[in-house]
Amino acid sequence: NFMLTQPHSVSESPGKTVTISCTGSSGSIASNCVQWYQQRPGSAPTTVIYDDNQRPSGVPDRFSGSIDSSSNSASLTISGLKTEDEADYYCQSYDGGAWVFGGGTKLTVL
Amino acid sequence: EVQLVQSGAEVKKPGESLKISCKGSEHPFTNYWIGWVRQMPGRGLEWMGIIFPGDSDTRYSPSFQGQVTISADKSISTTYLQWSSLMASDTAIYYCARVGLPLWKYYFDYWGQGTLVTVSS
Numbered sequence: 001n002f003m004l005t006q007p008h009s010v011s012e013s014p015g016k017t018v019t020i021s022c023t024g025s026s027g028s029i030a031s032n033c034v035q036w037y038q039q040r041p042g043s044a045p046t047t048v049i050y051d052d053n054q055r056p057s058g059v060p061d062r063f064s065g066s067i068d069s070s071s072n073s074a075s076l077t078i079s080g081l082k083t084e085d086e087a088d089y090y091c092q093s094y095d096g097g098a099w100v101f102g103g104g105t106k107l108t109v110l
Numbered sequence: 111e112v113q114l115v116q117s118g119a120e121v122k123k124p125g126e127s128l129k130i131s132c133k134g135s136e137h138p139f140t141n142y143w144i145g146w147v148r149q150m151p152g153r154g155l156e157w158m159g160i161i162f163p164g165d166s167d168t169r170y171s172p173s174f175q176g177q178v179t180i181s182a183d184k185s186i187s188t189t190y191l192q193w194s195s196l197m198a199s200d201t202a203i204y205y206c207a208r209v210g211l212p213l214w215k216y217y218f219d220y221w222g223q224g225t226l227v228t229v230s231s
Binding site: 032033035037039045046047050051056092094097099100101102103 | 171
């Protein structure tokens with residue numbers, strides 16, 4: 001079964017830039033779109049990136065997504081970190097009829 | 111503004127049945143697929159399945175096939191997630207979410223607020 005692997009946690013200081021990776025277990029991660037969802041504590045998820053690198057309206061351009069076919073991975077980069085960015089982040093893609101989520105990465109902004 | 115409003119928290123006993131709902135505000139509701147996602151306590155997101163309310167075409171995750179039933183009533187813009195016999199392991203928050211267009215991008219663009227289901231004797 002296709003899996004997406006994310007680091008369990010990352011931390012960075014306010015104002016800095018952080019990148020969260022999402023690595024596909026097989027095949028080509030570039031074959032299907034990758035999405036990123038933000039889930040603040042006690043809240044429902046929201047979509048911050050879809051279709052690899054598209055931002056929904058209202059999501060600041062501090063958030064960006066990319067695909068690296070050479071490492072079969074996707075990345076979410078958040079620049080100019082704010083304390084409000086502290087949340088869990090999940091990548092998601094699709095494979096063989098199934099929607100697949102990564103295990104999630106806890107971002108701490110300290 | 112697109113809104114998905116889910117039914118309230120539930121506390122049930124093992125073996126009981128349950129049906130939770132998700133009502134959409136966007137019209138036409140029937141133009142979009144709606145998905146359900148489980149989040150067990152302290153855990154990540156799991157895709158359960160999606161339904162197209164226009165004709166009730168439903169796709170299930172193999173992990174949830176036969177364990178739950180996803181249905182819809184397009185006349186009231188509502189989709190449902192149903193159990194016939196709950197287990198303690200069904201304790202989780204369940205989210206509905208709208209599938210963005212086009213479908214082949216396979217992403218959720220709007221999410222409901224979640225429904226907490228607690229199953230305990």
